[in-house]
Amino acid sequence: MTGSASTDERASVDLVHALASMHTGALVECDATGPERQRLEDFAAIIPSLFRAHDLAPLGEVLSRLGSEGQGTSLREVLIVSAEHVHVMKPLSDGRGVALLATSPATNNVGLVLSAVHRRTAELEGE
Amino acid sequence: MATTNTAHAVGPMSERGLAASALGILATVDELPAGATGALRFGDLGVVLVESRRICWAAAVPMRLRLTDILCGKRVPPIPRATIEEVFRACKAKGRPLGESLVESGLVSESGLKSAIRQHTSEAILHLARVQAVADAFLPHTQRGYDPRFSFTSCEILASLSVADDPARAKSSELELDDVLVPESTGAAFVRSDFAPGAQIVAVAADCDVPVIDLVEVCNWATGLLDVVRAIDAQVRVIRVAWCGRTSLVTWRKYGVDYAALCSSGAAAARLVSELGRRSHGDVPPESLTRKVRGP
Numbered sequence: 001m002t003g004s005a006s007t008d009e010r011a012s013v014d015l016v017h018a019l020a021s022m023h024t025g026a027l028v029e030c031d032a033t034g035p036e037r038q039r040l041e042d043f044a045a046i047i048p049s050l051f052r053a054h055d056l057a058p059l060g061e062v063l064s065r066l067g068s069e070g071q072g073t074s075l076r077e078v079l080i081v082s083a084e085h086v087h088v089m090k091p092l093s094d095g096r097g098v099a100l101l102a103t104s105p106a107t108n109n110v111g112l113v114l115s116a117v118h119r120r121t122a123e124l125e126g127e
Numbered sequence: 128m129a130t131t132n133t134a135h136a137v138g139p140m141s142e143r144g145l146a147a148s149a150l151g152i153l154a155t156v157d158e159l160p161a162g163a164t165g166a167l168r169f170g171d172l173g174v175v176l177v178e179s180r181r182i183c184w185a186a187a188v189p190m191r192l193r194l195t196d197i198l199c200g201k202r203v204p205p206i207p208r209a210t211i212e213e214v215f216r217a218c219k220a221k222g223r224p225l226g227e228s229l230v231e232s233g234l235v236s237e238s239g240l241k242s243a244i245r246q247h248t249s250e251a252i253l254h255l256a257r258v259q260a261v262a263d264a265f266l267p268h269t270q271r272g273y274d275p276r277f278s279f280t281s282c283e284i285l286a287s288l289s290v291a292d293d294p295a296r297a298k299s300s301e302l303e304l305d306d307v308l309v310p311e312s313t314g315a316a317f318v319r320s321d322f323a324p325g326a327q328i329v330a331v332a333a334d335c336d337v338p339v340i341d342l343v344e345v346c347n348w349a350t351g352l353l354d355v356v357r358a359i360d361a362q363v364r365v366i367r368v369a370w371c372g373r374t375s376l377v378t379w380r381k382y383g384v385d386y387a388a389l390c391s392s393g394a395a396a397a398r399l400v401s402e403l404g405r406r407s408h409g410d411v412p413p414e415s416l417t418r419k420v421r422g423p
Contacts (some may be wrong), residue, residue, distance in 0.1 A: 046356065046359055081366075082360045083362035
């Protein structure tokens with residue numbers, strides 16, 4: 001189930017999340033409601049325009065040339081920090097073309113938000 | 128290497144054509160073999176001297192004496208032209224490096240000389256671009272010997288081409304990059320060109336040696352990313368896009384200028400995000416940065 005944070009995560013990080021199609025920008029799973037859902041829908045909607053495969057491959061190659069040999073060129077994660085929110089998008093590696101989206105108030109520590117997202121991603125990929 | 132170049136007059140170029148032509152010249156330098164030292168010849172229109180993909184000097188036919196003019200203006204009151212020409216003559220007679228002699232003579236500081244050579248080189252490359260010069264040969268030199276203090280990456284020259292449009296913007300962008308970038312990162316500042324599609328690079332980190340074509344591609348993508356993200360969250364401060372491995376792009380906007388940092392480690396990206404995420408600034412630049420120095 002995707003939509004709001006689990007209880008132990010909620011204790012440290014106030015986070016809502018959803019699954020979205022990277023191809024259509026539509027939410028696939030989301031239990032959040034109200035303004036939180038709206039934020040996730042808005043976030044999901046921008047994904048296709050930014051992360052089309054034909055745009056990403058050369059950019060990944062450019063960046064990989066900066067790193068060590070043998071690094072991959074696929075997108076791992078997008079983090080957006082604004083005055084009021086922290087947004088994270090993390091594609092799942094199960095080949096479905098789906099990404100986990102998460103939004104949290106900016107009062108939360110960014111590292112904790114990322115940890116919660118990574119934990120949730122691992123759970124989803126293990127399902 | 129292309130062999131299409133001869134001295135030929137061309138009509139007025141569009142700014143788009145000029146940008147593409149300048150980018151082509153700099154990309155040619157990037158594509159030279161890693162350790163190549165020599166002269167990239169543009170027919171009888173000019174030459175770019177290169178050592179290990181760093182640009183040491185450029186000359187275009189109608190501007191042979193331009194460096195003297197630039198150096199004269201490096202001090203207040205201006206250095207007499209005859210004084211500089213005397214140093215030139217002495218260097219030629221004794222076979223001494225000109226840059227070293229000028230600095231030793233106290234006529235110009237090392238940073239002043241570097242700035243003058245960069246300006247001269249940029250103007251020469253802009254001139255070559257304006258006449259659509261195409262490199263027709265690379266003439267290797269048997270010895271190295273250009274002073275690395277006074278040579279530049281293609282990215283640095285690319286940024287210099289925009290300085291005349293708005294020197295205050297270029298300087299403040301340089302300072303922002305100096306202030307924000309950390310070890311294992313490099314980057315550029317850019318704006319939308321008034322005349323051509325895509326990003327116009329206005330400043331780069333010192334010694335940024337990313338191939339110019341790659342840098343422009345990254346900046347074009349980053350500016351679109353900032354625009355789209357602002358549509359959903361107008362108060363965005365910083366965006367980090369991580370690729371598999373450790374490389375990341377970190378991008379932010381300040382006073383109407385966009386920035387892209389290329390990070391070769393996760394730690395570098397994390398430090399940038401932490402620093403930029405803490406900032407609290409509006410997007411209204413100080414008045415000193417809004418004055419247009421040269422009209423469009």
